[in-house]
Amino acid sequence: xxxxxxxxxxxxxxxxxxxxxxxxxxxxxxxxxxxxxxxxxxxxxxxxxxxxxxxxxxxxxxxxxxxxxxxxxxxxxxxxxxxxxxxxxxxxxxxxxxxxxxxxxxxxxxxxxxxxxxxxxxxxxxxxxxxxxxxxxxxxxxxxxxxxxxxxxxxxxxxxxxxxxxxxxxxxxxxxxxxxxxxxxxxxxxxxxxxxxxxxxxxxxxxxxxxxxxxxxxxxxxxxxxxxxxxxxxxxxxxxxxxxxxxxxxxxxxxxxxxxxxxxxxxxxxxxxxxxxxxxxxxxxxxxxxxxxxxxxxxxxxxxxxxxxxxxxxxxxxxxxxxxxxxxxxxxxxxxxxxxxxxxxxxxxxxxxxxxxxxxxxxxxxxxxxxxxxxxxxxxxxxxxxxxxxxxxxxxxxxxxxxxxxxxxxxxxxxxxxxxxxxxxxxxxxxxxxxxxxxxxxxxxxxxxxxxxxxxxxxxxxxxxxxxxxxxxxxxxxxxxxxxxxxxxxxxxxxxxxxxxxxxxxxxxxxxxxxxxxxxxxxxxxxxxxxxxxxxxxxxxxxxxxxxxxxxxxxxxxxxxxxxxxxxxxxxxxxxxxxxxxxxxxxxxxxxxxxxxxxxxxxxxxxxxxxxxxxxxxxxxxxxxxxxxxxxxxxxxxxxxxxxxxxxxxxxxxxxxxxxxxxxxxxxxxxxxxxxxxxxxxxxxxxxxxxxxxxxxxxxxxxxxxxxxxxxxxxxxxxxxxxxxxxxxxxxxxxxxxxxxxxxxxxxxxxxxxxxxxxxxxxxxxxxxxxxxx
Numbered sequence: 001x002x003x004x005x006x007x008x009x010x011x012x013x014x015x016x017x018x019x020x021x022x023x024x025x026x027x028x029x030x031x032x033x034x035x036x037x038x039x040x041x042x043x044x045x046x047x048x049x050x051x052x053x054x055x056x057x058x059x060x061x062x063x064x065x066x067x068x069x070x071x072x073x074x075x076x077x078x079x080x081x082x083x084x085x086x087x088x089x090x091x092x093x094x095x096x097x098x099x100x101x102x103x104x105x106x107x108x109x110x111x112x113x114x115x116x117x118x119x120x121x122x123x124x125x126x127x128x129x130x131x132x133x134x135x136x137x138x139x140x141x142x143x144x145x146x147x148x149x150x151x152x153x154x155x156x157x158x159x160x161x162x163x164x165x166x167x168x169x170x171x172x173x174x175x176x177x178x179x180x181x182x183x184x185x186x187x188x189x190x191x192x193x194x195x196x197x198x199x200x201x202x203x204x205x206x207x208x209x210x211x212x213x214x215x216x217x218x219x220x221x222x223x224x225x226x227x228x229x230x231x232x233x234x235x236x237x238x239x240x241x242x243x244x245x246x247x248x249x250x251x252x253x254x255x256x257x258x259x260x261x262x263x264x265x266x267x268x269x270x271x272x273x274x275x276x277x278x279x280x281x282x283x284x285x286x287x288x289x290x291x292x293x294x295x296x297x298x299x300x301x302x303x304x305x306x307x308x309x310x311x312x313x314x315x316x317x318x319x320x321x322x323x324x325x326x327x328x329x330x331x332x333x334x335x336x337x338x339x340x341x342x343x344x345x346x347x348x349x350x351x352x353x354x355x356x357x358x359x360x361x362x363x364x365x366x367x368x369x370x371x372x373x374x375x376x377x378x379x380x381x382x383x384x385x386x387x388x389x390x391x392x393x394x395x396x397x398x399x400x401x402x403x404x405x406x407x408x409x410x411x412x413x414x415x416x417x418x419x420x421x422x423x424x425x426x427x428x429x430x431x432x433x434x435x436x437x438x439x440x441x442x443x444x445x446x447x448x449x450x451x452x453x454x455x456x457x458x459x460x461x462x463x464x465x466x467x468x469x470x471x472x473x474x475x476x477x478x479x480x481x482x483x484x485x486x487x488x489x490x491x492x493x494x495x496x497x498x499x500x501x502x503x504x505x506x507x508x509x510x511x512x513x514x515x516x517x518x519x520x521x522x523x524x525x526x527x528x529x530x531x532x533x534x535x536x537x538x539x540x541x542x543x544x545x546x547x548x549x550x551x552x553x554x555x556x557x558x559x560x561x562x563x564x565x566x567x568x569x570x571x572x573x574x575x576x577x578x579x580x581x582x583x584x585x586x587x588x589x590x591x592x593x594x595x596x597x598x599x600x601x602x603x604x605x606x607x608x609x610x611x612x613x614x615x616x617x618x619x620x621x622x623x624x625x626x627x628x629x630x631x632x633x634x635x636x637x638x639x640x641x642x643x644x645x646x647x648x649x650x651x652x653x654x655x656x657x658x659x660x661x662x663x664x665x666x667x668x669x670x671x672x673x674x675x676x677x678x679x680x681x682x683x684x685x686x687x688x689x690x691x692x693x694x695x696x697x698x699x700x701x702x703x704x705x706x707x708x709x710x711x712x713x714x715x716x717x718x719x720x721x722x723x724x725x726x727x728x729x730x731x732x733x734x735x736x737x738x739x740x741x742x743x744x745x746x747x748x749x750x751x752x753x754x755x756x757x758x759x760x761x762x763x764x765x766x767x768x769x770x771x772x773x774x
Contacts, residue, residue: 005227005228008227008228009228012223012224015223015224016111016113016171019170019171020111020171023169023170023171023172028169028170028216029170029171029216029219030170030215030216030218030219030220031212031215031216032212032215032252032253033212035208035211035212035251035252036251036252036253037251038250038251038255040250042247042248042249042250042305043304043305044190044194044248044301044304045194045297045300045301045304045383045384046194046383046384046386048194048197048198050386051146051195051197053386053387054382054383054386055146055147057382057386057387057389057390058147058379058382058383059147061377061382061390062377062379062382065379066147069140069143069144069147069379070144070147070149072137072140072144072348073140073141073143073144073149073153075088076137076140076141076156077141077152077153077156079091079092079093079095081132081137082347082348083102083128083131083132083347083620084127084128084131084341084342084347084350084618084619084620084621085341085350085616085617085618085619085620085621086102086128086620086621089101089102089128091132094163095132095160095163097129097132097133097163097164097167097168097173097175098129098167098173098174098175099124099129100123100124100125100126100128100129101128102124102125102128102620103120103124103125103128103466104124105120105121105122105123105124105125106123106124107122107123107124107126107129107173107174108122108123109172109173110172110173111171111172112171112172112173112174112175112176112177113171113177115173115174115177117174117177117178118465118496120465120466123174125463125464125465125466125620126174126177126465127340127341127463127464127465127619127620128620129174129175130174130175130178130181131341131342131347133164133168133175133181133185134181134184134185134188134342134347135161135164135184135185135188135189135192136184136188136346136347138157138160138161138188138192139188139191139192139195141153141154141156141157142154142157142191142192142195142196143195145157145195145196145199146195146196146199151201154196154199154201154202157192158202158203158206161192161206161210162209165213170216170220176220178234179220179221179224179225179226179234179238180226180230180233180234180237180238182217182220182221182238182241183217183221183237183238183240183241183242184237184241184342184344185217186214186217186218186221186241186244186245187240187241187244187344189210189213189214189217190214190244190245190248192210193207193210193211211249211251211252214245214249214252215249215252215254217241217245218241218242218245218246218249218252218254218258219254221238221241221242222242222254222257222258222261225238225239225265226238230437231269232273232281232282232287232291232433232438233282233287233290233291233294233340235265235269236265236266236269236273236291236294236295237294237344238265239261239262239263239265239266239269239294239298240262240266240294240297240298241262242258242259242261242262242265243258243259243262243263243266243298243301243302244262244297244301245258245262246258246259246260246261246262247259247301247305247307248301262298263298263302263307266294266295266298267310267313270295270312270313270316270317271312271316273291274291274316274319274320275407275409275410276409277319277323277407277408277409277410278316278318278319278320278321278322278323278407278410279320279323279407279409279410279411279412279429280292280320280410281432281433282337282338282432282433282437282438282439283336283337283410283411283429283430283431283432283433283436283438283439284335284336284337284338284339284432284438284439284440285327285333285334285335285336285337285355286335286337286338286339286340286355287337287338287340287438288320288323288324289324289355289357289358290340290343290344291320292317292320292321292324292358293343293344293345293357293358293361294344295313295316295317295320296317296358296361296362296365297344299313299314299317299365300361300365300384314366317362318362318366318368320358321358321359321362321366321371322370323407323410323412324355324356324358324359325359325370325371326403326405326407326414326416327412327414327423327425328355328356328359329402329403329414329416329423330402330416330417330421330422330423330449330450330451330452331423331449331450331451331452331453331454332352332353332354332355332356332449332452332454333352333355333356334352334425334447334449334454334457334458335352335355335458335460336425336427336440336442336445336447336458337432337438337439337440337442338437338438338439338440338461338464338475339460339461339616339618339619340438340461340619341461341618341619341620343357345357345380346379346380350618350619351617351618352454352617356375356376357378357380359371359375360375360376360377360378360380360381360389360392360393361380361381361384361385362375363375363381363389363392363393364381364384364385364388364389364392365385367392371392372392372393375392375393376393377389377390377393401418402416402417402418402421402423403416403418404416404512404517405512406507406510406512407429408507408510409429410429411427411428411429411430411505411507412425412426412427412428412429413425413426413428413507413510413519414426415517415519415539415541415547417541417543417544418543419543419544420450420451420543420544420593420646421450421451421452422448422449422450422451423448423449423450424446424447424448424456424539424541424547425446425447425448426444426445426446426519426521426537426539427442427443427444427445427446428443428444428505428506428507428519428521428523429505430502430505431443431491431499431502431503431505432499435494435497435498435499435500435502436491436498436499436502437497437498438497439499440474440475440476440479440480441475441476441477441480441489441490441491441493441499441503441525442458442477442480442482442490443482443490443503443505443523443525443535444482444483444505444521444522444523444535444537445458445480445481445482446481446482446539446549447481448547448644450593450596450646451593453568453584454568454570455567455568455571455582455596456481456565456566456567457566457567457568457615457625458479458480458481458566459474459479459480459566459613459614459615459616459625460474460479460615460616460617460618460622461474461475461616461619462474462614462616462619462620462622463619463620464496464497465496470622471496472493473614474614474616475493476489476493477489477490477525478562478564479566479613480564480566481564481565481566482535482537482563482564483535483537483551483553483561483562483563484561484562484563484564485526485529485533485535485553485559485560485561485562486526486529486559486560487560487562488526489525490503490523490525490526491503491525492528501525501528503523503524503525503527504523504524505521505522505523506521506522506523507519507520507521508520508521508522508536509521509701509718509719511718511738511739513716513739513741513752514543514741514752515542515543515714515716515741515743515752516540516541516542516543516704516716516741517539517540517541517543518538518539518540518541518702518718519537519538519539519540520536520537520538520539521536521537522534522535522536522537523535526555529555529559530557531555531556531557531559531636532555533553533554533555533559533636534553534554534555535551535552535553535554536551536552536554537549537550537551537552538550538684538702540682540702540704542680542704542706542714545645545646546643546644546645546646546673546680547643547644547645548641548642548643548644548671548682549641549642549643549644550639550640550641550642550671550684551563551639551640551641551642552637552638552639553636553637553638553639554636554637555636555637556635556636557635557636558633558634558635558636559633559634559636560631560632560633561631561632561633561638561640562629562630562631563629563630563631563640563642564627564628564629565598565627565628565629565642566613566615566625566627567582567625567626567627567628568584568625569615569623569624569625569626570584571583571584571595571626572584573610573626573628575610578599578600579597579598579599580597580598580599580608580610580628581595581596581597581598581647582595582596582597582598583595583647593646593647593648594647594648595646595647596644596645596646596647597644597645597646597647598628598642598643598644599642599643599645599673600630600640600641600642600643601641601642601643601671601673603632603634603638603639603640605632605634606630606631606632606640607630607631607632608628608629608630609628609629609630609631610626610627610628610629611626611627611628611629612624612625612626612627613625613627630642639669641671643673645675667685667686667687667689667691668683668684668685668686668691668693669683669684670682670683670684670693670694670696677708677709678706678707678708678709678713679706679707680704680705680706681696681703681704681705681706681707682702682703682704683696683698683700683702683703683704684701684702685698685699685700685701685702688701688719695725695726696723696724696725697723697724697727698717698720698722698723698724699720699721699722699736700717700718700719700720700723701718701719701720702716702717702718702719703716703717703718703720703723704716711744712744713743713744713745714741714742714743714744715730715731715740715741715742715743716739716740716741716742717731717737717739717740717741718738718739719736719737719738720733720736720737720740721733721734721735721736721737733753733755735755737753737754737755738754738755739752739753739754740752740753740754741753
């Protein structure tokens with residue numbers, strides 16, 4: 001513990017107790033009785049004059065969203081709430097703000113720092129209680145009132161707000177136990193104040209009462225910043241709230257201090273919490289979007305109020321937006337790591353398909369072509385930008401080009417296929433930061449989506465507290481699409497928000513070609529076992545065609561291995577011989593693409609099982625989903641190969657595709673797949689040396705060739721200088737190259753090489769003529 005941390009913690013302990021003493025003496029800490037005047041004229045995210053225009057745009061362009069707001073407002077008036085992944089949570093005639101109504105548990109009204117909010121038996125799930133007390137549902141009521149809704153929306157909002165003030169005196173109760181939650185509530189109140197400004201029917205003192213109530217909130221946040229408690233999105237959210245209160249409430253005495261403190265922390269944390277490639281350091285996509293929202297809102301308010309925005313802050317935001325954009329190719333992104341369940345603007349938008357929301361803000365803010373072409377219009381963007389939000393998404397009907405890309409610092413490797421409109425993501429990054437509180441034991445896990453349809457998925461989060469087995473399962477290795485050894489996780493869980501024995505993950509090779517992508521990586525998460533085990537995974541994707549996933553477990557003793565593939569609950573799963581067929585229940589009969597086929601190859605001792613496992617699409621909500629598992633218990637080393645290939649109408653692939661057992665020659669392995677007159681040959685070398693298998697020889701670390709009706713159609717090399725068939729040169733280069741590609745299609749031959757001078761030594765016709773039979 002540093003001297004600064006020691007001083008901070010001691011100071012906070014003293015402040016907790018001094019505030020409690022003040023309360024017992026009848027002094028309300030931080031309350032501002034008298035508002036002052038200020039020369040500053042702050043600007044919220046929209047001005048009062050712009051409000052009617054934004055409302056008209058919502059009615060015109062997003063009538064479904066307007067209807068949803070009004071419907072939810074009706075539910076709120078009946079004290080029925082949508083909280084996290086729970087729906088229709090009833091709080092009865094009078095709301096108990098300290099109750100977790102989902103689990104029927106109430107937190108005691110005692111000094112906030114004495115409440116064990118992580119003790120489920122004592123308080124229930126604190127996240128449910130806090131979600132209600134963020135008061136984002138009051139923003140919904142304010143929007144519903146301004147959208148022309150019933151007067152009861154406004155009356156209910158005002159009644160709930162004043163009731164909360166009476167039943168949550170500082171410093172008592174669970175709703176003061178988190179600075180981040182106080183920050184969220186403050187942001188909601190600022191939205192309410194701005195939405196209702198000048199609105200007929202609002203109590204005359206309501207706006208000033210909100211401003212006064214924000215004073216103890218800002219004071220509390222600044223005194224109890226999460227500098228050493230959760231210096232991640234907690235600290236970010238607190239800083240943004242301080243910046244907002246300080247900027248928008250100049251009539252409060254300490255507003256300048258709050259504004260400067262909040263803005264300084266936001267800028268500092270943009271450097272500390274974001275990796276060089278734009279990936280958020282928690283290694284959880286939800287938290288990446290969470291942090292990105294905070295940065296975007298701070299940036300917009302700064303610009304609206306004439307505060308200079310550093311260029312490197314914009315650069316960080318743009319890199320974070322690009323991560324979301326790339327992960328959203330071919331459909332909504334697949335979340336990984338923990339999912340906290342809430343959102344800064346609309347907490348109902350808390351599923352994977354909503355994680356693209358920041359792209360709409362980025363498009364309105366920066367107007368870059370890449371964001372404009374991939375961004376759907378959102379209600380949030382209309383409130384923030386008005387007509388500019390509509391302009392930012394115009395022309396999005398054009399075909400979106402997708403590309404493979406790596407985020408090396410964050411360890412995310414994205415294989416994108418423009419022909420199939422597919423996206424496969426490989427997680428080969430660190431498990432998180434520090435003790436990896438929100439990271440999962442998911443090294444080398446993968447997800448796969450095609451044309452917006454999810455196939456291989458992440459299992460989600462479940463809940464943070466409650467059933468320890470549930471929390472352990474969802475963050476454990478068995479809930480992810482990777483290898484599990486001896487029934488244990490890649491790291492050792494140490495409570496609900498920490499890990500020990502955290503693995504080192506290495507991306508060993510990443511190649512993006514014109515016709516294929518190649519990845520290899522490994523991790524040592526099972527190096528702690530008595531007989532250490534290394535997991536290595538190779539992934540090859542042939543554009544427009546298949547994915548081959550090769551897994552190897554390296555060790556010396558007998559181990560139990562499980563390869564698990566978690567599937568979208570919407571998929572229909574059928575076994576057909578040695579293949580498994582995946583079809584989407586929502587499949588359009590007019591669509592040529594009908595699903596996927598999974599075919600395993602290798603040691604026949606691997607047992608295949610179709611089962612069901614829980615998945616959690618949103619915090620607190622779980623449902624069953626299909627699972628494909630392959631398992632074996634034998635002496636290492638062992639390997640498993642899985643071929644995933646798209647199925648199209650009328651191809652009959654499931655009946656004709658066959659796989660031959662791999663053949664081994666030293667450190668080289670080859671695999672052969674045959675289907676409908678075509679043969680695919682894959683060769684992997686684990687050492688940089690010359691090798692020979694059958695008629696083929698090369699020095700390539702990876703080689704692939706496809707023969708169609710006896711003629712060579714594709715030829716690919718990675719890290720090679722030559723390849724030969726029956727001792728006749730197929731490719732001969734003056735020096736090794738990272739990538740070589742040759743393709744014959746419809747009478748046209750194309751060559752591509754990572755080194756342009758080496759490509760000059762290739763004669764396409766000679767390659768085609770050398771191999772004419774299988």
